[in-house]
């Protein structure tokens with residue numbers, strides 16, 4: 121028939137032998153329908169094999185192999201339809217549970233159908249078992265998400281490398297196990313899949329072999345990109361923004377912090393709610409007493425909007441209390457010192473060292489979400505309030521920034537801003553830029569700020585000296601109180617000056 125109509129014909133066959141789909145292509149190729157509902161979410165093979173005709177006398181094509189990998193088919197087979205209409209050689213291939221000599225795909229010896237005496241059921245079962253064993257070996261020790269990190273760049277590999285380093289830290293903080301990371305350089309970001317389709321296929325075989333269930337992109341993905349990649353790969357797909365949102369959600373402790381994070385999450389979710397326009401969803405729309413034809417999606421959207429409205433109200437009443445506290449503080453006329461900086465710079469450690477308190481400080485990103493304030497008494501009787509707040513990060517997701525605006529705007533009350541910098545981080549320049557950018561957005565430039573290098577114990581004194589001159593920064597190690605004296609001296613000076621100025625007015 122393939123010869124008669126001069127088109128490829130293919131079938132997708134279940135393990136039971138039943139035919140799930142019949143496809144008719146053109147002369148050169150065939151398109152497999154979306155299989156996202158078929159054994160979706162399984163980290164093993166799909167349970168479908170594709171058998172299709174080839175009109176030219178050729179082995180499996182690049183597209184065939186890409187489909188095999190992307191769709192995790194049990195087997196991909198091409199039968200040559202000879203000009204006389206009889207079947208010629210069958211070319212078939214399957215995925216390998218682990219690479220063999222760098223190859224991820226195994227090609228069966230081409231045979232004519234009559235000579236194919238392979239036990240396919242047995243072969244597929246043994247492949248499945250082996251994949252399951254491989255994955256079991258790798259998953260011992262917990263139910264963590266197992267992720268591949270992906271950065272597609274149009275600029276330098278180095279910049280991508282550095283950016284991935286931070287993504288790895290974020291993933292670690294979120295409790296995700298990072299199996300591998302991939303950088304692809306392209307002239308242009310692929311509008312649908314970010315990376316090229318072929319590369320995505322290679323990646324998928326690797327994720328299958330290593331039992332990954334999550335792809336984390338070092339980009340902000342738009343809703344349709346997330347959808348395309350999810351449909352295509354059947355894996356959970358998240359972007360950097362969502363990763364940061366997840367971390368914030370885990371970290372939020374106070375009522376205010378929790379509300380702020382939830383608002384950011386909902387605002388992020390809203391445009392990403394995917395339509396499921398099937399009959400059932402229309403039905404549920406009707407049952408709720410809502411107008412006929414309202415889809416599940418519209419209901420979900422409306423619920424999200426209602427929740428946002430409710431949270432906004434609650435947040436307002438909390439801000440009022442905050443406003444009150446601010447006023448009391450101002451009336452007392454005690455200068456305020458605020459510590460700002462990139463996440464993990466050591467802000468909480470410094471606050472603890474200066475005020476002998478015990479706020480949480482740890483080697484994770486975004487350890488602090490709720491602002492903390494403590495009184496500090498200086499050697500010459502002066503007094504101030506010192507505050508620590510949420511850490512900054514480059515490309516802070518806009519939804520989060522908006523949600524935390526109220527908290528961050530308290531920085532307006534500061535008499536001095538201490539911009540703390542982890543000098544031992546090789547990206548400290550980018551960190552400074554990111555922090556300054558956010559400070560600009562918050563319109564804090566009129567407040568005197570001093571740059572302070574932290575963690576000088578981790579780099580050489582020469583490095584501290586040269587960088588210190590370049591950036592006009594003080595240097596401390598928040599972990600070592602002996603290094604703090606010149607720093608305390610300086611801020612005390614500024615505090616006293618600010619104070620007398622206030623009195624003169």
Ligand SMILES: Nc1nc2c(ncn2[C@@H]2O[C@H](COP(=O)(O)OP(=O)(O)OP(=O)(O)O)[C@@H](O)[C@H]2O)c(=O)[nH]1
Pocket residue numbers: 461462463464465466467468469470480481482483484485486487488489509510511512574575576577578596597598599600
């Ligand atoms: N070696 C060294 N480590 C430091 C120093 N100061 C802080 N740290 C470590 O750096 C890590 C982060 O410190 P935090 O005080 O939590 O940093 P933070 O700026 O408050 O971070 P977030 O609240 O997550 O934004 C912790 O593991 C600290 O122990 C220092 O002077 N030297």
Ligand SMILES: [Mg+2]
Pocket residue numbers: 467468469480481487488508
């Ligand atoms: Mg902190």
